[in-house]
Amino acid sequence: MSRKGGRKAPRPGYGAALEARATLCTGDVAPDFTLPDTDGGSWRLRDQRDRTTLLVFLRYTG
Amino acid sequence: MQQSQASLAAADVRVAVVGFASASRLEAYRSEHRIPFVCLADPAREVYRAYGLARGTLGAVFHPKTLGRYLDLLRHGWRPALPADDPMQMGGDFLVGRDGRLLLAHYSRHPADRPSVATILAASGAAGADAEPRPPRPGG
Numbered sequence: 001m002s003r004k005g006g007r008k009a010p011r012p013g014y015g016a017a018l019e020a021r022a023t024l025c026t027g028d029v030a031p032d033f034t035l036p037d038t039d040g041g042s043w044r045l046r047d048q049r050d051r052t053t054l055l056v057f058l059r060y061t062g
Numbered sequence: 063m064q065q066s067q068a069s070l071a072a073a074d075v076r077v078a079v080v081g082f083a084s085a086s087r088l089e090a091y092r093s094e095h096r097i098p099f100v101c102l103a104d105p106a107r108e109v110y111r112a113y114g115l116a117r118g119t120l121g122a123v124f125h126p127k128t129l130g131r132y133l134d135l136l137r138h139g140w141r142p143a144l145p146a147d148d149p150m151q152m153g154g155d156f157l158v159g160r161d162g163r164l165l166l167a168h169y170s171r172h173p174a175d176r177p178s179v180a181t182i183l184a185a186s187g188a189a190g191a192d193a194e195p196r197p198p199r200p201g202g
Binding site: 022023024025026028030031032033035036037038039040043045046048049050051052053054056057058059 | 074075081082085088099109114153154156160
């Protein structure tokens with residue numbers, strides 16, 4: 001009988017605190033996305049190529 | 063981050079803040095904290111997943127550095143409320159160059175773990191050198 005999950009998932013490079021899942025590294029293509037902004041507009045990453053863009057992902061907001 | 067706005071703007075870095083609260087709750091958060099950047103709502107956390115941002119463990123969320131920060135806030139009059147969102151969701155910071163590639167990928171190990179502005183600017187500066195077309199040689 002084979003053991004379930006016999007192949008170990010790779011450990012994330014930033015420690016065991018996070019679930020093992022695909023992480024991005026410097027040099028990777030940033031996943032494109034479109035999200036609504038809080039002013040009611042729409043914001044797409046691909047449209048921001050004129051400048052370097054810093055994406056800050058928040059934790060919970062209360 | 064607000065204090066860093068001038069430095070980032072001077073380096074031609076645009077900042078977009080992504081949260082997983084609803085747009086209305088995120089707007090309230092933006093107003094309360096006077097966030098001067100565009101705020102994007104990702105309540106389904108699809109973009110969080112696309113960037114590999116996971117939920118943390120109790121040890122990560124209640125890291126000693128985080129508890130120390132909460133103690134400071136309590137000393138300054140902050141009173142915690144029950145979280146309406148998922149307090150286990152971890153954050154991160156990603157610097158995207160003009161070519162669409164990541165110049166920096168930072169996964170927070172605990173809530174207080176964020177890259178310094180100097181780190182961001184250094185990554186941005188390196189990118190700027192790569193992303194900008196080379197100026198023509200004099201006379202060339």
